[in-house]
Amino acid sequence: MINLRDKGAEIWENQGRVxxxxxxxxGVTVVASLPFLGGTILNTPIADYESVLVYxxxxxxxxxxxxxxxxxxxxLLDLGYVAFFAIxxxxxxxxxxxxGLNTWEILxxxxxxxMFSGIILGIPALKLRGDYLAIITLGFGEIVRIVALNLGALxxxxxxxxxxxxxxxxxxxxTFDSHRIYYWTLLVLILLxxxxxxxxxxxxxxxxxxxxxxxxxxxxxxxxxTFRYKIWAFVLGASVGGAAGVFYASxxxxxxxxxxTLQISILILACVVFGGMGNIWGVxxxxxxxxxxxxxxxxxxxxxxxxxxxxxxxxxxxxxxGLLPRKKREKTIDKKDAT
Amino acid sequence: MIGSxxxxxxxxxxxxxxxxxxxxxxxxxxTMVYGxxxxxxxxxxxxxxxxxxxxxxxxxxxxxxxxxxxYATGFRLWxxxxxxxxxxxxVSGTLSMxxxxxxxxxxxxxxxxVLAPLISAIGVSMVLAESVxxxxxxxxxxxxxxxxxxxxxxxxxxxxxxxxxxxVISALVLFGILMSFVxxxxxxKAIRAVSMNPNAxxxxxxxxxxxVSATFLVxxxxxxxxxxxxxxxxxxxxxxxxxxxxxxxFTAAILGGIGNIxxxxxxxxxxxxxxxxxxxxxxxxxxxxxxxxxxxLVLYTRPNGLFGEALTQTRA
Numbered sequence: 001m002i003n004l005r006d007k008g009a010e011i012w013e014n015q016g017r018v019x020x021x022x023x024x025x026x027g028v029t030v031v032a033s034l035p036f037l038g039g040t041i042l043n044t045p046i047a048d049y050e051s052v053l054v055y056x057x058x059x060x061x062x063x064x065x066x067x068x069x070x071x072x073x074x075x076l077l078d079l080g081y082v083a084f085f086a087i088x089x090x091x092x093x094x095x096x097x098x099x100g101l102n103t104w105e106i107l108x109x110x111x112x113x114x115m116f117s118g119i120i121l122g123i124p125a126l127k128l129r130g131d132y133l134a135i136i137t138l139g140f141g142e143i144v145r146i147v148a149l150n151l152g153a154l155x156x157x158x159x160x161x162x163x164x165x166x167x168x169x170x171x172x173x174x175t176f177d178s179h180r181i182y183y184w185t186l187l188v189l190i191l192l193x194x195x196x197x198x199x200x201x202x203x204x205x206x207x208x209x210x211x212x213x214x215x216x217x218x219x220x221x222x223x224x225x226t227f228r229y230k231i232w233a234f235v236l237g238a239s240v241g242g243a244a245g246v247f248y249a250s251x252x253x254x255x256x257x258x259x260x261t262l263q264i265s266i267l268i269l270a271c272v273v274f275g276g277m278g279n280i281w282g283v284x285x286x287x288x289x290x291x292x293x294x295x296x297x298x299x300x301x302x303x304x305x306x307x308x309x310x311x312x313x314x315x316x317x318x319x320x321x322g323l324l325p326r327k328k329r330e331k332t333i334d335k336k337d338a339t
Numbered sequence: 340m341i342g343s344x345x346x347x348x349x350x351x352x353x354x355x356x357x358x359x360x361x362x363x364x365x366x367x368x369x370t371m372v373y374g375x376x377x378x379x380x381x382x383x384x385x386x387x388x389x390x391x392x393x394x395x396x397x398x399x400x401x402x403x404x405x406x407x408x409x410y411a412t413g414f415r416l417w418x419x420x421x422x423x424x425x426x427x428x429x430v431s432g433t434l435s436m437x438x439x440x441x442x443x444x445x446x447x448x449x450x451x452x453v454l455a456p457l458i459s460a461i462g463v464s465m466v467l468a469e470s471v472x473x474x475x476x477x478x479x480x481x482x483x484x485x486x487x488x489x490x491x492x493x494x495x496x497x498x499x500x501x502x503x504x505x506x507v508i509s510a511l512v513l514f515g516i517l518m519s520f521v522x523x524x525x526x527x528k529a530i531r532a533v534s535m536n537p538n539a540x541x542x543x544x545x546x547x548x549x550x551v552s553a554t555f556l557v558x559x560x561x562x563x564x565x566x567x568x569x570x571x572x573x574x575x576x577x578x579x580x581x582x583x584x585x586x587x588x589f590t591a592a593i594l595g596g597i598g599n600i601x602x603x604x605x606x607x608x609x610x611x612x613x614x615x616x617x618x619x620x621x622x623x624x625x626x627x628x629x630x631x632x633x634x635x636l637v638l639y640t641r642p643n644g645l646f647g648e649a650l651t652q653t654r655a
Contacts, residue, residue, distance in 0.1 A: 077457055124639045130453045131379045132593075132638055139586055139631040150624045262582065266465055273458055306469040312462025316455045317445050 050179035056291035058186040064287040066240025072278035074233040075213030080141030084238040086260035088245020093160035103166035114242025118235040159256025270308040276322025349497035357503040359611020360510035364565035365588030366603040368558035374534040381460040384585020385467035390566020391576035393430040397423040404483035428563040435559025472578035479577035596644025
């Protein structure tokens, strides 16, 4: 099968500095103009098209980028990613309703809370082998939901109501139904996340994660402080999840434990696996497709989790590298490793 | 609090014991598979869930019990219970084998590492849970009561309920059968051989695929029996019960040392009692949290469990 990822990389690498800037600007413009295409074939029959762009699509993309650091880059299976999303959202809910802080002030606090819980969970969990990590994170995701469901301070099953919208910046007002504004803000967050992941991947951290993913013992023997880099991957992934959570809460203005079930973790996992673990563009593509299709095709929207489960099984068995696989160079190392 | 705990100690203990035996049977599903594949079978919890539905189908649809029917007695009662148990075991066992073929077999042949089979098993369990959810309209399903739940004895102040007694005795029998299957039969020997060293086992002419299938079948049979006992005790089920019970049973397996059959026995009992006592003090809504904390503590302090890892140690 043709490797779109390598084709794309080739075009990108053959450009000079100016060419790259132009390409990037074109890309951003196209993506930013998506809300204006509501009347076209892209329109979603079930939900409002522009709100679908915000949630699930843009939100899934952001979370998938975060989860990709953990699963794709460092090969750690985190099944409780929804926990960090929930922690960010509840931070926004609590501080937004109880204190006078606004969304932009809470955003760093929410990210810090998510990172902190990432450390708390990571220290015991990351000492263990991969499948134990999976089940511990799975449990953790559910525990966070149960705690939210049972603690009076977090509103129990009623959740938190009347969360404030973000305050206006540059004279642009955020209102409940101005989906475009939210979409563009999320786009900025996504670009920041992409930038962060790309910078890190090109440096020591990226090489350390890559070595951990391929062979943790060998990495440790070669002097890579694997535990520290695993914690790093985990915490960075958590930070993106937390940011998504803060923003989600100030978009929906109402959160309840039911918004943070295990299914979210699985959906995001499906996005990452479907698009191509480890390749950020693949992951984004996966999240866009899996976020969009259930709202475009009525049949899927009734059974979206069923379809996503099937996607996981089929992709793992037939095309484990995803739609847009990671770089060829990294893949050849995989192949050699497996034989 | 302490006073009323002591008052209720024995009735809590009996409830905890029967819950513990349900955990043991599900934990055996995890442990058997782990023993041969060194892999957590994420779909086991949904195999249990399907087992509970299979039980209800027998009681409600085959023997036509409704919420207002009279209780069955005598031979008819035993016939119903036995049919439901065997049907649940067959359904879960078959399903477990299918799960192995769909989720694991191809990936095992490709030698694909740990991540891929885990994700593929999670996909399968998602598909199972969602299919049942759609079929049942996301509603919990109550099981009609076929058996009068009377007390058959008294121990200190606590009455011994008949369903708890049936669960404990039949689970003990099933456990005994499993132990002798693993220790005495030819297939059991093959399973132990594969769990010790798959490559050497293959060189000795053991059909690995057959052994893996048999292991999933046996694990599924035990898990299906757990589904029957669960319905007998709690009389309801839902498409999402697999998750909580699955995590608890997995914790039980870890507690005793995953891959170790005797470990699953003691881990299940310990967890069943612990969870029942903890629910008494903290309230049932924190049950899952207790289980999770036990899981983290065990994995952190004693990752091989109390009795050590590996199916190979079950040799008598």
